[in-house]
Amino acid sequence: MDDLVPAMAYAITQDDGTYKILVNDNYSGKIWANENMYNTFRDFKNVKLINFFDGFDTSNVTRFDNAFMSAGSTVETFETDVSKWNVSRVIDMGNMFHSTGRSATTWSIGDLSSWKTSNTTNMGAMFS
Numbered sequence: 001m002d003d004l005v006p007a008m009a010y011a012i013t014q015d016d017g018t019y020k021i022l023v024n025d026n027y028s029g030k031i032w033a034n035e036n037m038y039n040t041f042r043d044f045k046n047v048k049l050i051n052f053f054d055g056f057d058t059s060n061v062t063r064f065d066n067a068f069m070s071a072g073s074t075v076e077t078f079e080t081d082v083s084k085w086n087v088s089r090v091i092d093m094g095n096m097f098h099s100t101g102r103s104a105t106t107w108s109i110g111d112l113s114s115w116k117t118s119n120t121t122n123m124g125a126m127f128s
Contacts, residue, residue: 020049030055037061038092042069050080059086065094065122072101083110087117094122 021044033056034040041050050071064087072078078101087093101107117123 017046020051021047030057032057032059033061035060036063037067038063039066039069041071042066044071045074047072048075048077048079052081052085054084057086060089061087062089063092064090064096065092066096066098068097068100069095070099070102072104073099074103075101076104077101077106078104079106079108081108081110083112083114085115087115088119090117090120092122093117093120093126094124095128096123096126098125098128 021041037058041047050068068080097109100109
């Protein structure tokens with residue numbers, strides 16, 4: 001993991017009071033997610049975009065429970081792309097997207113069909 005550096009994230013406030021979160025490397029290598037991503041973006045109600053660049057490494061994450069719970073719950077559009085994430089070590093995804101973008105008319109998290117979830121033991125209310 002010598003080539004990995006801590007993530008940098010920053011929010012950009014929009015004129016309408018909503019904001020975008022950009023997780024950016026500003027480095028030449030990868031950045032890694034914490035092993036425990038519990039509640040990371042929970043209740044970020046006015047966020048309409050969370051942008052993870054391709055070098056965001058989730059291969060060591062074991063907990064994503066409540067990670068996006070209620071994020072974007074007051075906006076018309078909620079977008080993020082988690083389709084390329086490596087979730088093969090994740091044990092808990094309970095409530096991961098619970099109430100995420102619940103008021104949104106446009107809602108997108110990407111295509112999750114390639115996710116390997118054989119180690120995941122909890123997906124309760126993941127999308128409710």
